[in-house]
Amino acid sequence: MRGAMANAIITTGVAATNIGTDARPVAWTRRAGPILRAGFFCACDSCKRPSMNLDELRNQLSAIDRRLVELIAERQEVVSDIGKSKRSTGAGTRDYKREKDVLDMGRAQAEALGVDPDLIEHLLQLLIRTSLESQERDRVVAEAKGDGRRALVIGGAGKMGRWFADFFASQGFATTIADVTVEDGPGRFRNWTDAGVDYDVIVVAAPLAVSGRILAQLAVLKPQGLVFDIGSLKSPLLDGLEELRSAGCRVTSLHPMFGPDTRLLSGRHLIFCDAGDAQATADAKELFAATMVEQLDMGLDDHDRLIAYVLGLSHALNIAFFTALADSGEAAPRLARMSSTTFDSQLLVSAAVAQDNPHLYFEIQNLNKFGLGPLDALCEAAQRIRETVAVGDEQAFVELMERGRDYLAMRG
Secondary structure (H helix, E strand, O other): OOHHHHHHHOOOEEEEEOOOOOOOOOOEEEOOOOOOOOOEEEEOOOOOOOOOOOOOOHHHHHHHHHHHHHHHHHHHHHHHHHHHHHHHOOOOOOHHHHHHHHHHHHHHHHHHOOOOHHHHHHHHHHHHHHHHHHHHHHHHHHOOOOOOEEEEEEEEHHHHHHHHHHHHHOOOEEEEEEEOOOEEEEOOOOOOHHOOOOOOOEEOOOHHHHHHHHHHHHHHHHHHHHHOOOOOOOOHHHHHHHHHHOOOOOEEEEEOOOOHHHHHHHHOEEEEEOOOOOHHHHHHHHOOOOOEEEEEOOHHHHHHHHHHHHHHHHHHHHHHHHHHOOOOOOOOOHHHHOOOHHHHHHHHHHHHHOOHHHHHHHHHOOOOOOOHHHHHHHHHHHHHHHHHHHOOHHHHHHHHHHHHHHHOOOOO
């Protein structure tokens, strides 16, 4: 199949040297000339496109689409071989310079062919992302950090619990899940205490309201393997984490800053909060070494103070946005028809928040001892905007926006 890709490159190239009566380089376009293999046409005067009816044109388009799918399948074969080569040489999965070269090449070729460069860049980015997902998944499987070891995920039927269960299974762990929503069966327990604690890794992925209690119960049972939670907050878990540490257990605390639908960990963050056992934290980090996730170290207290803004404030802002819309009396379809770019972007994020677990969102707001500060700041900011608009103080309004612009520019 790879020979076909070479042919496609020839027929879709910017120029060909032996086509046309004068043997000069000829540009390819979709506007004139006979149909070539990948759907482009010769632009020279000697070539005329035959007249086609709508059905014939659609058949032609379908043939091109099938060819594109074949080329993508062939590309994925090459991607797999590249992944194997990277692993054998110790090279990293992601090469940002190579990605930039591919995108620059695609934009240049698109411009030469009269195709929208943004369209081609978007398609190439999607292909690159898919390639990275495949290579990351293959690397995790190939390095097989589980390889006969056992993992228990408490809360393993929840969204993030399932993610961790699947992740450990992909590494070769014999993975057991415990969750109040499942029936007892092979590798599945309704009551986590029935599953025992003889595991190499135990993940506590239960709701925050019960995770602290589970950690304390584990401290009594004294498992020999690595134990960590994945809670969005740490203050409700501090007592349980300390009890595990005092009992001599290998314990640390994680917070994945990504959702359960995440397939590619490149560009994602995983926070590690040391709970008094540096080796346990190092062992937890090693479990994710084959991925491209960015590992961040953070103190337990710092975590909740910062999360009050990163999650608490952003959640509250979106809840306030869709609450104001719901209370406005304006019909959602009517607003959607006259929406703007900014409104659409905000609506997209707010809709995702509205579809998430409201009980988890309440826990993030209610159980964080730092949570009220950002909420007060949000209320005060909204009041300042209202007062500025009410009195017609344009300069004060401009200063608010300029201050925000300067602050956001410091993100780097």
